[in-house]
Amino acid sequence: MTxxxxxxxxxxxxxxxxxxxxxxxxxxLGADVIKVEKRNALDFGDRRAGLSxxxxxxxRSVVLNLGDPRGVDLARRLAARCDVVIDNFSARVMxxxxxxxxxxxxxxxxxxxxxxxxxGLTGPDRDHVSYGPTLQALAGYTRLMAEPGGSPSGFGYSxxxxxxxxxxxxxxxxxxxxxRRTGRGQLVDLAQLEVVASLVGPVLLERAVAGGTSExxxxxxxxxPGAPHGVYRCAGAERWLAITVFGDEDWRRLVAAxxxxxxxxxxxxxxxxxRLAQATVLDRLVxxxxxxxxxxxxxxxxxxxxxxxxxxxxxxxxCVHDPQLAxxxxxxxxxxxxxxxxxxxxxxxLLSETPARVRGPGPLLGEHTRAVLHDLLGLPxxxxxxxxxxxVVVSAASRAT
Amino acid sequence: MPGMLSGLRxxxxxxxxxxxxxxxLAGLGADVVLVEPPGGSLMRAIPPFWRxxxxxxxxxxxWFYAAGKRxxxxxxxxxxxxxxxxxxxxxxxxxxxxxxxLRDLSPRLIVASITPFGQQGPYRDxxxxxxxAQAMGGMLFVNGSADGPPLRSxxxxxxxxxxxxxxxxxxxxxxxxxxxxxGQHVDVSLQAAVAASLEHVPGxxxxxxxxxxxxxxxxxxxxxxxxxxxxxxxxxCTLGDWTSLVEWVKVDRAAGDLGDPAWEDINYRKVHAxxxxxxxxxxxxxxxxxxxxxxxxxxxxxxxxxxxxxALLADxxxxxxxxFVPIEHPGxxxxxxxxAPFRAGDAAWTVTRPPRAGEHDAAVRAEWRA
Numbered sequence: 001m002t003x004x005x006x007x008x009x010x011x012x013x014x015x016x017x018x019x020x021x022x023x024x025x026x027x028x029l030g031a032d033v034i035k036v037e038k039r040n041a042l043d044f045g046d047r048r049a050g051l052s053x054x055x056x057x058x059x060r061s062v063v064l065n066l067g068d069p070r071g072v073d074l075a076r077r078l079a080a081r082c083d084v085v086i087d088n089f090s091a092r093v094m095x096x097x098x099x100x101x102x103x104x105x106x107x108x109x110x111x112x113x114x115x116x117x118x119x120g121l122t123g124p125d126r127d128h129v130s131y132g133p134t135l136q137a138l139a140g141y142t143r144l145m146a147e148p149g150g151s152p153s154g155f156g157y158s159x160x161x162x163x164x165x166x167x168x169x170x171x172x173x174x175x176x177x178x179x180r181r182t183g184r185g186q187l188v189d190l191a192q193l194e195v196v197a198s199l200v201g202p203v204l205l206e207r208a209v210a211g212g213t214s215e216x217x218x219x220x221x222x223x224x225p226g227a228p229h230g231v232y233r234c235a236g237a238e239r240w241l242a243i244t245v246f247g248d249e250d251w252r253r254l255v256a257a258x259x260x261x262x263x264x265x266x267x268x269x270x271x272x273x274x275r276l277a278q279a280t281v282l283d284r285l286v287x288x289x290x291x292x293x294x295x296x297x298x299x300x301x302x303x304x305x306x307x308x309x310x311x312x313x314x315x316x317x318x319c320v321h322d323p324q325l326a327x328x329x330x331x332x333x334x335x336x337x338x339x340x341x342x343x344x345x346x347x348x349x350l351l352s353e354t355p356a357r358v359r360g361p362g363p364l365l366g367e368h369t370r371a372v373l374h375d376l377l378g379l380p381x382x383x384x385x386x387x388x389x390x391x392v393v394v395s396a397a398s399r400a401t
Numbered sequence: 402m403p404g405m406l407s408g409l410r411x412x413x414x415x416x417x418x419x420x421x422x423x424x425x426l427a428g429l430g431a432d433v434v435l436v437e438p439p440g441g442s443l444m445r446a447i448p449p450f451w452r453x454x455x456x457x458x459x460x461x462x463x464w465f466y467a468a469g470k471r472x473x474x475x476x477x478x479x480x481x482x483x484x485x486x487x488x489x490x491x492x493x494x495x496x497x498x499x500x501x502x503l504r505d506l507s508p509r510l511i512v513a514s515i516t517p518f519g520q521q522g523p524y525r526d527x528x529x530x531x532x533x534a535q536a537m538g539g540m541l542f543v544n545g546s547a548d549g550p551p552l553r554s555x556x557x558x559x560x561x562x563x564x565x566x567x568x569x570x571x572x573x574x575x576x577x578x579x580x581x582x583x584g585q586h587v588d589v590s591l592q593a594a595v596a597a598s599l600e601h602v603p604g605x606x607x608x609x610x611x612x613x614x615x616x617x618x619x620x621x622x623x624x625x626x627x628x629x630x631x632x633x634x635x636x637x638c639t640l641g642d643w644t645s646l647v648e649w650v651k652v653d654r655a656a657g658d659l660g661d662p663a664w665e666d667i668n669y670r671k672v673h674a675x676x677x678x679x680x681x682x683x684x685x686x687x688x689x690x691x692x693x694x695x696x697x698x699x700x701x702x703x704x705x706x707x708x709x710x711x712a713l714l715a716d717x718x719x720x721x722x723x724x725f726v727p728i729e730h731p732g733x734x735x736x737x738x739x740x741a742p743f744r745a746g747d748a749a750w751t752v753t754r755p756p757r758a759g760e761h762d763a764a765v766r767a768e769w770r771a
Binding site: 002003004005006017025029044045046049050051052053054055101119120122123124125126128129130131132133134135137138139140141142143144145146147151152153154155156157158159161162163166167168169170171173174175176177178180181182184185186187188189190191193194195197198199200201202203204205206207208209210213214218219221222223224225229230231233238240241242243244246303306307308309310311312313314315316317318319322323324325327328330331342343344345347348349350351352353354356 | 447464465529533539550551575601614
């Protein structure tokens, strides 16, 4: 079956999270992603499954020793056979290795080279070091994700890596489209700080226009104003329900769904403006109702009445108890070469004609070293064996012996 | 210099839940035409407003999502059909099935639909907001303190992830169309977009059965936590160059037991993160945020200032890279807009003034022959 990236080959130097998120999307769309790894690559456990398997799904793994000039030479020769080269090292690493855009372009004129750094290839902070949590701190997320008047809280994970990773895939696809139209490749300079800065939203325009200081607003609406709007505690440990009421119709539906208790007829709650002014009182009253409710049942009750309401899903809710994600095949079961089946994340969207799909589980370290060197560079078995003996390349097969 | 998608025609029927998709495609150079009902898009009524006063041409919310797009008003279904038939791509956020006729207009048309839960499945008719989608997609549960409520994100990140995935799906569909000659339907679910933008939550569960919970500012990897300085907060990081960090703290006679070689082991630092950060917090309290941020970066330690978003507007690094793009609003002044999420060497990123309602009614119909 045709895939959008049929015939596209990606040489993938990325590691940790942001870069692998980019290249897993490219693999979902049919690209042959060749992951260049080091012998002691950082993994999150089982490479086939779980977090590592999800990040590396559908890719091939080649282990090259880039500390050896022969390893760098192999990387360059592989790059010349690829359409896209991507990394998420600090700015100077690929240049120091001699794998920068100008070098690669001399090998292949129309190559697309994506450099995903924290701060970009130019500017005074280009050599600063970062991780997702530090970028989220710099861009305002950590400070503003907090309860009103509260200290910084922020994401419990590296949203920045996921956001930058997805935007990186958009950059690759657009650059491939551009190449198809013009015949030209290019260098993409992706600063992860700029990705998260571009996603902060209208508050940046507000501060630019009106000045002032941004303050955390907890779980208040950041789109159309409305109340009640928030996250409310339900019966049981750590069960919560998000409820959104914008206008009068939403309010009437909510009131009817919860049986129109006396407090809902309070004149203070008559209009949207009044409800917004009384948001704190409303939050308490709605919370008193939810505190006696089962989160799943309350969600179904409110949705049946046309109210936007959803449980605050934990990992088990998502992965086991969500019929909607299951219906979309969001967490597919993927067979491994060992005869196991692993459940990992699938593609984030559905395409009707050329489906994005998981092409395979995560690769073992060096699983495809021999095949890639043989198929792409035509290295005879004896030469690969010599390279393995010298520690220039590592293959899973040689590790096993 | 044209953009990477220049020449591409995109009809944008999306509300705020899908508005970022068109904004990204416009940034990439596509001709993105926002279709507004007579009277203007409902997004124009969303605050904040320029100088606080509601006005359909002065919603900063609308400005953010409509920058780079053109605007037409469509009064009838027939008009909408003509415009859609002339487009390469339509982006829409109507309830599932409502605009199914779009796919019959032209076999080459690509339709991207962004809905709360997707086009099929038991929840397809359920409603969501950005917050509800974040909740049901798993983003909320792991944000916030252990004894407080789950916290939603800054910015409409469920909508934003859906917008990014819709844009990816659209360009993927364009590439496929080069081979197949046919368009297709891109089905984006807000909930699934959020679930696909989690880091550890599904992966850890599938591997170990663990249900990650909230730990305040302590990152799930246990290598990052917010600390208090004299004048604000800093993000500690115990990955990277541990020796440089601990030598610095030792010079300040604040290292406590951190000089013990056991701390050189990254797993030891993970297991004993609470104690480690407590010691670092006591040390950080003597510094200003700027002193710690700059001192750490000089030593190649990945610390960062915990800043309000407006700090981005004054960030010298972003200024030198030209991240913010000044856009003239006639009669109101010049406004710096957040610009490109990435720089392409051979193609421009486009940000232009958000359109007035119906501003391009005549021009678009003439150019698109619609």
